[in-house]
Amino acid sequence: MKSILRSLFVLFITCFSIVVKAQEQQPMLGQMAPSFTLKALDGKTYSLDQLRGKYVVIHFAATWCPFCNAEAPYLQQLFISYRDKGVEVFIVDVKEDKALVEKSFARFGFSFPVLLDEDGTVSARYAPAGVQPDLARHEVPLASNLLIDKEGKIRFYSLLNTTNFDARLTKLKEKLDALLYSN
Amino acid sequence: MNPVMIIVPFFLLPGKKELQSADIVKITVPEIVVHAGESSVIKIKIEIKKGYHIQANKVNDEYLVPTILAISDYKTIKPGIPQYPRSKKIQLEDTDIFLDIYDGVFEIKIPVTVAKEIPKGKHRIKGTLQYQACDNKICLFPKTIAFSFTIKVI
Numbered sequence: 001m002k003s004i005l006r007s008l009f010v011l012f013i014t015c016f017s018i019v020v021k022a023q024e025q026q027p028m029l030g031q032m033a034p035s036f037t038l039k040a041l042d043g044k045t046y047s048l049d050q051l052r053g054k055y056v057v058i059h060f061a062a063t064w065c066p067f068c069n070a071e072a073p074y075l076q077q078l079f080i081s082y083r084d085k086g087v088e089v090f091i092v093d094v095k096e097d098k099a100l101v102e103k104s105f106a107r108f109g110f111s112f113p114v115l116l117d118e119d120g121t122v123s124a125r126y127a128p129a130g131v132q133p134d135l136a137r138h139e140v141p142l143a144s145n146l147l148i149d150k151e152g153k154i155r156f157y158s159l160l161n162t163t164n165f166d167a168r169l170t171k172l173k174e175k176l177d178a179l180l181y182s183n
Numbered sequence: 184m185n186p187v188m189i190i191v192p193f194f195l196l197p198g199k200k201e202l203q204s205a206d207i208v209k210i211t212v213p214e215i216v217v218h219a220g221e222s223s224v225i226k227i228k229i230e231i232k233k234g235y236h237i238q239a240n241k242v243n244d245e246y247l248v249p250t251i252l253a254i255s256d257y258k259t260i261k262p263g264i265p266q267y268p269r270s271k272k273i274q275l276e277d278t279d280i281f282l283d284i285y286d287g288v289f290e291i292k293i294p295v296t297v298a299k300e301i302p303k304g305k306h307r308i309k310g311t312l313q314y315q316a317c318d319n320k321i322c323l324f325p326k327t328i329a330f331s332f333t334i335k336v337i
Contacts, residue, residue, distance in 0.1 A: 063246045065314055065322050070278040095324075106247045132321075139324050160321045167277040 025157065026157040027128035033148045034125035038092065038115040041102050046090065046113055055179065056085045056148040059125055062094050062143040063104035065161065067143040069166045072108040073079070078169055078176075079112045085180055086150075088112070094138055095120045131159065145172050147179075155179060186211065192268070207232040207316045212332035219336050220299035227291045227332075229312070237314040239270030239283040247282075248315035248325040252291045255309045259301040260334060263294035276319060297336055306334045 033056075037047040048056065059075055061068035077091040089112040093101045098116055105114055115124050120138025127140035140159070147156035156175040158166060166172070206233040224309040231237060242249045254262035268290060271285040295308075308331060315325040 051185070062324070064248045064325060066244075066247065066275055066280065066282055066317065067322055069244065069246070070275050070280050135323070142324075143322060165276045165320065 027131060027159055028126075028154045028157055031154050032152050033146065033154050034122070035152075036122040036125070038117060038122060040112060040113040040115050041098065041105070045115070046115060048148070051088055051148075052152055053086075055082075055085075055150065055176065056146075057082075057087060057176070058070060058091045058146045058148065059089075059091050060094055060126070060144050061091050062142060063100055064098055065143055067165055067167075070165075071145075071169065072105075072110075072170045073141070074167060076108060076110055076112075078173065082176065082180075083112075087176065087180075090115055092117050094123045094142060101119075128157075128159065135164050145169065147172060147175055149159075149179060189249060189318070207235045208237065208312065208314060208326075210312060210328070210330045212330070214332070215295075215334045217295070217297050217334060217336060219297055219301050219303065222294055222296045225254075225293050225332070225334075226245065227293065230288045231286050231316070234282040234317050235318045236271075236273065236282075236286040237316045239285055240265075240267035241270065242283055243281070246324065248313065250285060251313040252293065252310050253313075254293055254295070256314075257306075257308070259298040260306060260308060261296045261298075263296070266292040266296055295334065297303075297334070301336050303336050306336060308334055312336055 032076045033048060035048050037045060039045050057075075057078065059068070059071065059164070061072075063069075070121070075089060075091070079087075082089075091112070091114045091116065093105075093114055094117050096116075096118075098118075101114060101116065117138075120136075123139075123141050124137035126144075127137040132140050143160050145156070145158045146154055156172055158172065211228040211230070212225060215223055215225055231262050238247050240250050250267070252265045252267075256262060270285060270287065272281050273284055274281050309329065310331065311327050311329050313325065313327040317324045
């Protein structure tokens, strides 16, 4: 009986570790980031393909999203801190009207481009397969942060469903520093 | 059966099934009985799925999506202004931001006035509830869901 209980305990710990590890795993790491071309609030058009050779941080947002708004000042800080190190920052606003986005985000004083994914197509491409299958695909990446490397590969993806909320972007900055200072 | 064989599949099951927004909010309205020419208050019961919350009716950020209940305005049945419950305050993890929210089970009360000339019997009333739900990890897109209930005029 004791040995059965011991086996069960070991099994429990092993399985618990697997589950926890699985929850911490980020999706799409090492994959090429889906390409996109989107218009920004500043009227310019930005294409991911044109950003090869730079590190790119993307945050999927909506004006009504509390997580996104909490993170906004820290995203601006990150941009200021890293803009001279070959890092570009973008917000991709998902399925909202330009006028609303312009008005809402004015309060954050972003000095990086805010892109408009008006039909959610780009957001949907960043939804990892099998994650949150009951949601519309464009809803899945909301409030997530991605770091794309110089070759266009995803190196960090804080999908909120799989990780704890990190408003101060601590983990993203750690990854960014690791990449910047390993080269 | 070997107990291990039961436990293994249990723990290796994938995480909880993700919820659609519609699964998160359940609306129940009891049948209302009212005399023609009189008023009554409809108590609309809202149940929020455990672990989730929705933004309150009064939010502290104009860009958040508040909970709004609306009842169709009919010629003979006139809804009044909804009375929302007191909201709770929660702190967003890792921030100094507080949100006004509803969770668990609560009621929204809405007065209705029934005209004198309304025919006696059951009348189907339509309503909508706008809300935006989150848990402690994700926020779902705002939704407006339709519901209906019966007013029995005697």
